[in-house]
Amino acid sequence: MKLLIKNGRVVDPSQDLDDTRDVLIVEGKIAKIDASIPEAGAQVLQAVGRVIAPGFIDMHVHLREPGYEDKETIRTGCAAAAAGGFTSICCMPNTNPVNDSRAVTEYILARAREEGAVNVYAIGAITRGSQGDLLSEIGDLRAGGCVAISDDGKPVSNALIMRRALEYAGMWKMPVIDHCEDLNLAENGVMHEGYYSTVLGLKGIPGMSEDVMVQRNILIASATGQHVHIAHLSTAGAIAAVREAKRRGVHITCEVAPHHFALTDKDVSSYDTSTKMKPPLRSEEDRQALLAALKDGTVDCIATDHAPHTYDEKNVEYDYAPFGIVGLETAVSLSLDRLVHSGLISMTRLVGLLSTNPARILGLKGKGSLRIGSDADVTLLNPQRKITVDADRFRSKGRNTPFNGWKLKGAPAATIVAGKIVWQE
Ligand code: DOR
Ligand code: ZN
Numbered sequence: 391m392k393l394l395i396k397n398g399r400v401v402d403p404s405q406d407l408d409d410t411r412d413v414l415i416v417e418g419k420i421a422k423i424d425a426s427i428p429e430a431g432a433q434v435l436q437a438v439g440r441v442i443a444p445g446f447i448d449m450h451v452h453l454r455e456p457g458y459e460d461k462e463t464i465r466t467g468c469a470a471a472a473a474g475g476f477t478s479i480c481c482m483p484n485t486n487p488v489n490d491s492r493a494v495t496e497y498i499l500a501r502a503r504e505e506g507a508v509n510v511y512a513i514g515a516i517t518r519g520s521q522g523d524l525l526s527e528i529g530d531l532r533a534g535g536c537v538a539i540s541d542d543g544k545p546v547s548n549a550l551i552m553r554r555a556l557e558y559a560g561m562w563k564m565p566v567i568d569h570c571e572d573l574n575l576a577e578n579g580v581m582h583e584g585y586y587s588t589v590l591g592l593k594g595i596p597g598m599s600e601d602v603m604v605q606r607n608i609l610i611a612s613a614t615g616q617h618v619h620i621a622h623l624s625t626a627g628a629i630a631a632v633r634e635a636k637r638r639g640v641h642i643t644c645e646v647a648p649h650h651f652a653l654t655d656k657d658v659s660s661y662d663t664s665t666k667m668k669p670p671l672r673s674e675e676d677r678q679a680l681l682a683a684l685k686d687g688t689v690d691c692i693a694t695d696h697a698p699h700t701y702d703e704k705n706v707e708y709d710y711a712p713f714g715i716v717g718l719e720t721a722v723s724l725s726l727d728r729l730v731h732s733g734l735i736s737m738t739r740l741v742g743l744l745s746t747n748p749a750r751i752l753g754l755k756g757k758g759s760l761r762i763g764s765d766a767d768v769t770l771l772n773p774q775r776k777i778t779v780d781a782d783r784f785r786s787k788g789r790n791t792p793f794n795g796w797k798l799k800g801a802p803a804a805t806i807v808a809g810k811i812v813w814q815e
Contacts, residue, residue: 392416393809394429398437398770402444403742404759413442415766418808423760435811437770440803443741444760445477445767447748448718450542450567450621450645450693453479453510456497457486462698462787464498467718468506470696470786472813474718475802477767478509478757479696483520484543490515490526492534499535507812508805509767511537511754516555516566520544525551528558537752540567542621543668545603547573549610556616565619565643565751570603570628571595571669580709582655582670590658592708595670601627608635611642619751620644622695624669626679633688643751645693648717648724651680653792663704663711664792667697684743685734691747694721698788716788720779724793726771726800737773745769770804772815777801 393415400411400423412427413420448471454462462470464481471479481498483489489498495512502510514531518524520541528539539559546552546568559566576599581587583594604620608631611618623629623644635642649667654674658665665671683689697714704711725744729735735743749758756765779796781789805813 392432393435393806394427394432395435395437395442395768398440398442400442400760401737401741402760403738403746404444405761408738413760413768415809418766420760420762420764420766422762435804439772439774441737441771441773443769443771444745444758445807446475446722446744446769447478447754447757448476448694448696448721449480449691449748449752451479451481451696451718452484452698452714453481454485454698455501456494460700464501464510465505466785466787468502468508468510470718470784472507472805473785475722475769475771475805476508476718477769477805477807478511478754480511480513480537480752482513482540482542483515488515488519490518490520492527492530495531495534495536508807511752513538513540513567515539516541516546517551522547522551525554525558529562532562532564536564537754538565538567538619540569540621542567542569545569545571545573549606552607553610553614556610556614556618560614560616563753565617567619567621568603568607569621570600570607572599572602575599575602580666581658582672584655584673586655586658590661592658597625597627597672597676600625600669601631604628604631608640608642612640615641617641617643622647622650622669622693624650624672624676624680626676629679629683629688633683636688643690645691646680646684646689647693647695648721649715649792651677651684652724652728657792661708662792663706663708664715664790666708666711666713667695667715668713681734684729689743690751692721692725692743693748694718698786699790701789704790715790715792716784716786718786719784720791720793722771723777723798723801726773727798730773731799766806766809768806769802771800772803773800775801775815
């Protein structure tokens with residue numbers, strides 16, 4: 391019942407803490423943080439050289455169950471999350487059936503309690519079947535346990551639906567998460583529109599297909615006074631719009647996925663379908679804008695958009711492959727290597743992006759903090775560990791990663807959920 395984590399560097403932005411400490415967990419809660427805590431019957435986990443952070447939360451995951459268990463299940467997705475250093479994940483509703491009702495939400499949450507190594511939060515659909523025309527029963531979704539609503543995978547094209555969704559969700563202080571894409575502008579593009587789409591002969595998705603929807607959402611969020619969260623933001627234009635809207639006090643938050651800060655449209659040159667996702671890998675200029683926004687605080691969190699697909703689905707010509715790549719088991723190493731070791735952001739800022747901020751955005755009680763009495767969800771990091779990404783060893787069923795074989799510095803060391811070690815390096 392007692393776990394004592396000893397001599398680690400506790401990094402907790404929720405209490406401005408960055409110091410070497412012991413952390414005592416009793417009955418699933420943080421009981422004490424001190425310079426030295428006696429072992430007194432506790433299981434001891436040595437953490438010299440490790441960072442002890444409040445458990446990481448990935449607010450954008452596709453678990454695929456129910457309906458697409460060949461791609462991923464709640465069990466395998468949660469195992470991947472644990473191995474990736476995440477103690478909580480939020481699952482998007484584009485399952486089959488779509489999670490647009492309390493019954494589906496309750497089913498997912500019950501399965502997660504039975505089979506999941508980590509905490510699972512459900513995100514309900516904004517519209518019935520995510521078809522874009524009739525609102526779901528948002529109050530029912532909330533009562534069933536949803537923490538946000540989204541039609542992710544698809545944008546909310548109808549501005550009136552977006553307005554109503556914000557007004558209803560606002561009654562429960564739930565964010566509306568939008569996948570920002572103007573489908574007319576995007577047409578049937580398969581990669582970012584620019585120099586490389588021309589050279590490669592692939593149909594482009596222009597950056598403005600994202601920018602116009604982000605601008606529209608800012609207008610509606612501003613008019614309604616409600617909270618809109620931009621999923622997987624990828625363009626310089628969208629970043630500039632969010633930065634400016636935040637300055638004016640609009641209730642807007644956003645997330646960036648590791649592939650968008652680590653790769654560009656140039657990486658599509660291999661025609662490897664594991665570089666195909668929505669939004670697509672953008673230009674170097676867009677990537678630089680994301681890095682600047684990760685640094686200056688415009689970006690609220692890092693989320694993976696973990697989107698597993700089967701080998702056969704992805705093993706086709708670029709045009710025919712489904713959009714999406716896996717991310718749970720590479721996100722933390724990519725973030726440590728590309729953002730922290732590169733000197734762009736501090737460890738404290740990274741923990742904010744991966745834990746404190748997503749907990750705040752979604753209003754997750756007891757999460758995102760190591761304050762006394764908080765849930766004992768803890769992520770241990772080994773910032774110095776050098777790893778080589780090996781997709782064959784993923785816990786996820788999905789192997790669709792563009793990072794296979796990459797050498798990265800920094801990795802999760804242990805994942806602790808409610809005081810139990812669910813994964814260790
Ligand atoms: O690439 C993507 N894949 N983007 C999305 O928005 C949806 C996701 C999926 O469900 O496969
Ligand atoms: Zn999406």
